[in-house]
Structures are given as C-alpha cells and as structure tokens.
Amino acid sequence: MAEKVVIIGSGPAGWTAAIYAARANLNPLVLEGVPKQTPSIQLPGGQLMLTTEVENYPGFPEGITGPEMMEKFKDQAVRFGTRVETLDVVRCDFDSKPFKLTTSDDTVIEAHSVIISTGASANWLGLPNELRLATSGGGVSACAVCDGALPIFRNQPVAVVGGGDTAMEEASYLTKFASKVYIIVRRGEFRASKVMQKRVLSNPKVEVIWHSVVDDVLGMAHLEKLRLKNLQTGAMHDIEVKGLFVAIGHTPNTHFLRETKLGLDPVGYVKLTDGFRTLTNIEGVYAAGDVTDQVYRQAISAAGMGCKAAIDAERWLAEHGID
Amino acid sequence: MAEKVVIIGSGPAGWTAAIYAARANLNPLVLEGVPKQTPSIQLPGGQLMLTTEVENYPGFPEGITGPEMMEKFKDQAVRFGTRVETLDVVRCDFDSKPFKLTTSDDTVIEAHSVIISTGASANWLGLPNELRLATSGGGVSACAVCDGALPIFRNQPVAVVGGGDTAMEEASYLTKFASKVYIIVRRGEFRASKVMQKRVLSNPKVEVIWHSVVDDVLGMAHLEKLRLKNLQTGAMHDIEVKGLFVAIGHTPNTHFLRETKLGLDPVGYVKLTDGFRTLTNIEGVYAAGDVTDQVYRQAISAAGMGCKAAIDAERWLAEHGID
Numbered sequence: 001m002a003e004k005v006v007i008i009g010s011g012p013a014g015w016t017a018a019i020y021a022a023r024a025n026l027n028p029l030v031l032e033g034v035p036k037q038t039p040s041i042q043l044p045g046g047q048l049m050l051t052t053e054v055e056n057y058p059g060f061p062e063g064i065t066g067p068e069m070m071e072k073f074k075d076q077a078v079r080f081g082t083r084v085e086t087l088d089v090v091r092c093d094f095d096s097k098p099f100k101l102t103t104s105d106d107t108v109i110e111a112h113s114v115i116i117s118t119g120a121s122a123n124w125l126g127l128p129n130e131l132r133l134a135t136s137g138g139g140v141s142a143c144a145v146c147d148g149a150l151p152i153f154r155n156q157p158v159a160v161v162g163g164g165d166t167a168m169e170e171a172s173y174l175t176k177f178a179s180k181v182y183i184i185v186r187r188g189e190f191r192a193s194k195v196m197q198k199r200v201l202s203n204p205k206v207e208v209i210w211h212s213v214v215d216d217v218l219g220m221a222h223l224e225k226l227r228l229k230n231l232q233t234g235a236m237h238d239i240e241v242k243g244l245f246v247a248i249g250h251t252p253n254t255h256f257l258r259e260t261k262l263g264l265d266p267v268g269y270v271k272l273t274d275g276f277r278t279l280t281n282i283e284g285v286y287a288a289g290d291v292t293d294q295v296y297r298q299a300i301s302a303a304g305m306g307c308k309a310a311i312d313a314e315r316w317l318a319e320h321g322i323d
Numbered sequence: 324m325a326e327k328v329v330i331i332g333s334g335p336a337g338w339t340a341a342i343y344a345a346r347a348n349l350n351p352l353v354l355e356g357v358p359k360q361t362p363s364i365q366l367p368g369g370q371l372m373l374t375t376e377v378e379n380y381p382g383f384p385e386g387i388t389g390p391e392m393m394e395k396f397k398d399q400a401v402r403f404g405t406r407v408e409t410l411d412v413v414r415c416d417f418d419s420k421p422f423k424l425t426t427s428d429d430t431v432i433e434a435h436s437v438i439i440s441t442g443a444s445a446n447w448l449g450l451p452n453e454l455r456l457a458t459s460g461g462g463v464s465a466c467a468v469c470d471g472a473l474p475i476f477r478n479q480p481v482a483v484v485g486g487g488d489t490a491m492e493e494a495s496y497l498t499k500f501a502s503k504v505y506i507i508v509r510r511g512e513f514r515a516s517k518v519m520q521k522r523v524l525s526n527p528k529v530e531v532i533w534h535s536v537v538d539d540v541l542g543m544a545h546l547e548k549l550r551l552k553n554l555q556t557g558a559m560h561d562i563e564v565k566g567l568f569v570a571i572g573h574t575p576n577t578h579f580l581r582e583t584k585l586g587l588d589p590v591g592y593v594k595l596t597d598g599f600r601t602l603t604n605i606e607g608v609y610a611a612g613d614v615t616d617q618v619y620r621q622a623i624s625a626a627g628m629g630c631k632a633a634i635d636a637e638r639w640l641a642e643h644g645i646d
Contacts, residue, residue: 012381016623019379020621023378024468024472024499025472025500056343056346058338058339058342058395058396059380059395059399060382060395060399061399061402064382072381072382073381073382075384076381076382149348149403169638172641173347173637176347176348195642199641199642199644272599274598275598275600276595276598276599276616276618277598277618293599295599295600295631296631298343298627298630300339300623300627300629300630301627301630301631303626304625304626304628305624305627306623307379307621307624308618308619308624311468311618311619315492318496318522319522
C-alpha cells in the first residue's frame with residue numbers, strides 16, 4: 001500500500017511536518033537519514049545536532065541544547081503516530097503515481113505525497129579540531145545569527161572565514177557583540193556585493209586578512225587561536241580569537257533529486273513555486289526548511305515551513321480523495 | 324531617540340521577532356496591545372490566550388497550554404532585553420522618517436523600522452456560553468487544525484458553523500476524527516468553491532443543516548448541545564455535539580493601518596511583496612504572523628515569520644547604517 005505522505009529528513013522542518021501530518025491522521029513515515037560524513041556532515045536531527053546551546057527557539061527561555069530539542073521534536077511526532085526509519089532516499093521517481101522512493105537499503109517505498117526536508121549542510125574547513133569545538137560549544141560555529149549572541153563571544157575577538165555575502169552578513173552581525181572581527185579570505189578580494197563589502201569594511205571593528213586560510217584551529221576546551229597561512233608568502237601567523245564562524249557556504253542535501261524533474265536552483269536548493277507556501281513544480285511534492293532556504297536557516301523558520309508543508313500535503317490529498 | 328525596531332503585537336510572531344531582534348542587539352520595544360472585546364477579542368498573547376491545550380507546537384511533546392506558552396515566549400524575549408509596553412498603536416505615519424507611531428495613551432513613538440504582528444481575530448457567534456467553553460477547553464474552537472485531533476472529539480459528533488472555504492476545510496479535516504460533522508449554514512447554499520463543496524458533501528459523515536443559525540450553546544463544563552434556529556420557519560431544535568468549530572472568518576487587526584499607504588488586501592490583511600520574506604510595500608515595515616496569513620494560522624508558522632521579520636529588519640537597519 002502506498003504511503004499517504006513520506007517525509008524525507010529529520011530536522012526541525014521534517015519533525016514539524018510529521019507532527020502536523022500525524023495529527024491529521026495521515027500516518028506519516030519519516031525517513032530520518034543515515035549519519036554520514038561525506039559529501040557533508042549529515043545527521044538525523046540535522047544541523048542542530050552539531051550545536052550545543054540553542055537560545056533563540058521560542059518556548060525555551062532558559063535555552064536548550066540542539067540534540068535535546070530534536071529529541072523533543074521526534075518524541076512529539078512519534079507520540080502522534082509517526083513511523084520512523086533510519087534510511088536515506090537514494091533515488092526518486094516522481095513520474096509514476098504514486099511516487100516511488102528507493103531507499104538506501106534498496107527497498108522501494110510508494111508515496112502519494114512527499115515532503116522534502118533534508119536540509120543543507122554547512123561546509124566546514126575540514127580541520128581536525130574544528131568540528132570537535134563546534135559540537136562541544138567550544139567557540140566554532142557555522143551560524144552567527146544562531147550563536148553570535150552567546151556570552152562567550154561578548155567583547156572578545158572572533159574570526160569569520162569566507163568572502164561571500166553570507167560571510168559579510170555574519171561579520172556585520174558579529175560586530176554587535178565582539179570586540180574585533182577578523183575576516184579571513186583566501187583571495188585578495190571579496191565575492192560579496194559592493195554594498196555589503198562597503199558596509200562591513202567601514203566598521204572599525206573589522207580587520208580583513210587577505211590571501212589567507214586557516215591552517216589550524218588551536219584550543220582544548222575552547223578555541224584559543226587560529227593558525228593562518230598566507231597563500232602568497234607561505235608565512236604562518238597566529239591570531240587569538242574566542243570564536244570562529246565558518247561562512248564558506250552550505251550544500252543542500254538534494255543529490256538524490258538531481259535526476260528528477262523537481263525544480264532546483266543552480267546551487268541545488270529546491271525551488272518553491274510560491275514562497276509563502278511549500279509547493280514545488282511537481283504536484284504532491286513539497287519542500288520545507290533549509291533545503292529551500294538560503295536566507296534565514298533558523299530552526300523556528302524551518303519548523304514553520306514544515307507545518308505549512310504538512311497542511312499543504314493534507315489539503316492536496318483530501319482534494320484528490322486520498323484519505 | 325527613535326527606536327531601532329518597534330514590534331506591534333504579542334502573539335507567537337511578535338515575541339519571536341522580539342527574541343531575534345533582542346539577540347541582534349536592537350533593543351526592541353514590543354507594544355503588546357491592550358485587552359479588548361470589540362471589534363473582536365484581542366488579548367496580549369493573541370489567539371493562543373483563548374486556547375487551552377496546544378499539542379502541535381514542536382518542542383512540547385506533552386503539550387502546553389496556550390497562555391503558558393505565550394508566557395515562555397515573553398520571558399525569553401524579555402530575558403534578552405526586550406522592553407514591553409501594554410499599549411495599542413492607534414495611528415501610524417509611515418511617510419516621515421523615522422516612522423511615527425501614535426499609541427493608545429497618545430504618546431508618539433519614533434521608529435526606524437516596524438514589525439507588524441497584530442494577528443487576526445477569529446469571528447465568534449457572540450453567544451453567552453461560547454467563549455467560556457472556548458477558553459476552558461470545553462469543546463468550542465475556531466481552529467480545526469489546532470484542536471480537531473484532541474481526544475475529546477474522537478468518534479464524537481461535532482458541528483462547524485459557516486459556509487465558506489474555511490468552513491469546508493474545517494469540516495473536511497474533522498471527518499478524520501469525528502463520528503459525524505454537522506455543517507450549520509445560514510443560507511440555502513455555500514459560498515465555498517464548488518470543488519470544496521463537492522468534496523465535503525460527498526463524505527458520508529457530513530450532514531448540512533441549511534437555513535439555520537446557532538441560537539444557544541448548551542453545556543456546563545463541556546459542550547453538550549447546540550440549539551439551532553431555522554431562519555425560514557423559526558423552528559428551534561437541538562443537536563447533540565461534543566465540539567463546535569466556528570468558521571465564520573477572521574478579522575485582521577489592521578484598523579490602525581487603514582489610513583497609511585501600507586498595502587492591505589480587500590479584507591485588511593497586510594500584503595507581503597515576497598511571500599517567502601516579510602517585506603511590505605514600505606521599506607522598513609515588515610509583517611509576520613496571522614496579520615498576513617489566511618492560509619495556515621498556526622503558532623509555529625507565525626513564529627517562523629516573526630524570526631524572518633526580525634532578520635529582515637536587522638539587515639535593513641545595518642544596510643542603512645542604523646545600528
């Protein structure tokens with residue numbers, strides 16, 4: 001029997017879609033994904049599994065850790081009847097009706113509707129200490145809006161790695177809290193728009209370190225120094241920082257969609273046909289969360305979209321008499 | 324000194340905007356609104372103040388009451404430095420820069436940016452018992468997606484009042500849980516689209532009671548009966564139901580915006596220029612939550628938009644050097 005709705009991905013968007021779909025008696029199946037390191041770090045629970053303290057998800061005035069929060073989301077979805085399988089989807093056939101999803105254990109799941117909420121994974125530098133400090137609250141992060149306001153960064157020097165618009169936004173945001181914001185950029189110029197550059201470079205707290213990469217992330221319990229390498233001279237030097245914000249892009253987790261007719265943008269993000277809703281170019285296929293969001297990337301905004309996707313799917317199924 | 328950002332309204336969208344704006348060091352001011360009964364019921368905290376158990380806000384697997392949840396949202400916003408005034412905005416001047424907001428105590432607040440999150444109030448029938456049972460978990464509700472899955476309605480007869488698309492959607496949704504769904508409609512036809520009507524009327528659980536209004540809502544701790552009046556014959560008769568879902572529309576709380584150039588739709592909802600974001604036709608003015616949403620109206624979707632509005636406002640302020 002075909003599933004009424006299959007939800008692919010298990011971050012805030014996926015679990016919220018599951019809560020709403022389960023309460024709408026759709027008996028949803030969540031394919032939460034298999035943990036993996038390549039091509040990017042993907043874990044059931046999503047990007048929040050790599051964070052410690054979450055202070056901006058509304059409802060938790062005292063804060064909550066990312067993994068605890070995802071546990072609560074999952075519990076709530078399961079409590080209302082969501083079924084969960086630790087599987088990836090490796091291939092989708094959206095031409096057949098119902099749709100056919102091939103999973104990582106080679107089974108084929110039929111589904112009348114699909115919600116894609118596989119997220120986007122932050123790109124990391126790939127240095128040994130980096131992820132350890134990111135996942136232990138040690139001062140390494142891929143999201144300034146999420147973590148920049150944490151007390152550990154207040155009036156402390158921090159560094160942003162990257163040269164695009166996101167790096168400029170992260171740096172601009174961090175100037176509100178940090179005593180100094182280094183921007184470490186590989187080339188001798190930014191890819192960011194001129195307006196963004198001007199805004200950031202005019203801030204007296206900002207110092208750009210051109211032609212440089214981070215060669216090592218130093219610190220035990222907490223980040224202490226970055227070892228930088230000048231790509232022109234080969235020279236190394238250390239800077240003392242309490243925070244490292246890696247802003248070298250995200251990779252949307254949409255490899256399994258590349259051979260379908262689902263509309264993706266050039267980077268691979270799922271395109272919505274109407275930004276307010278969650279419809280894609282394929283009827284019955286919905287997208288929610290970071291997999292379709294290059295602007296906000298917050299747990300609460302992803303969860304909001306997950307809710308919308310489940311309501312959109314529910315109404316579509318009802319319209320088509322699939323109930 | 325002009326405020327960097329003023330947030331008007333204090334439901335999920337407003338508090339979430341405040342949490343994000345406060346963490347972005349914008350020192351936000353929330354005008355939470357004065358409780359009132361006319362033209363519609365408006366309370367600080369919004370529509371959730373009229374509900375008891377909230378089971379679908381992600382993060383609370385055991386459920387939480389609406390007022391408790393709004394208390395947590397507010398605490399979190401205040402914890403990060405949000406200031407709160409129990410005032411309404413009665414008039415806006417968006418032509419001057421900074422904007423000028425006249426409040427219900429006749430002070431004028433200057434603001435570089437404004438987030439409108441005043442919500443939309445459900446229209447009620449106006450019967451004595453109705454609101455008492457709505458606010459005590461007694462079986463009266465204005466939102467089937469929110470409350471329809473509650474155990475008290477499972478395999479029980481319920482009634483929907485209204486004849487528009489929303490009433491059809493509520494009735495369709497309720498057929499998943501209820502043993503029977505009465506639709507009580509004033510006229511001899513529905514305003515809803517033919518497709519929606521057909522779907523609902525073809526469901527064997529649905530019984531339409533034409534030309535009728537609810538004359539009285541009967542029950543002490545819990546709804547027991549509706550007294551219906553036939554408008555053609557004047558005859559009264561009672562039906563036994565455990566749930567009453569009032570679906571006679573919402574009134575967006577935008578009266579104070581009517582004389583501005585802010586784009587509103589014919590019903591009075593704030594129009595977004597890009598549904599994915601929260602920008603309006605006036606630069607520096609953002610809208611989030613039910614005040615701009617006729618589709619979903621959920622706490623989590625409103626909160627998601629509140630987050631987006633704060634990020635949009637923060638970036639706009641930074642671009643304009645207001646920091």
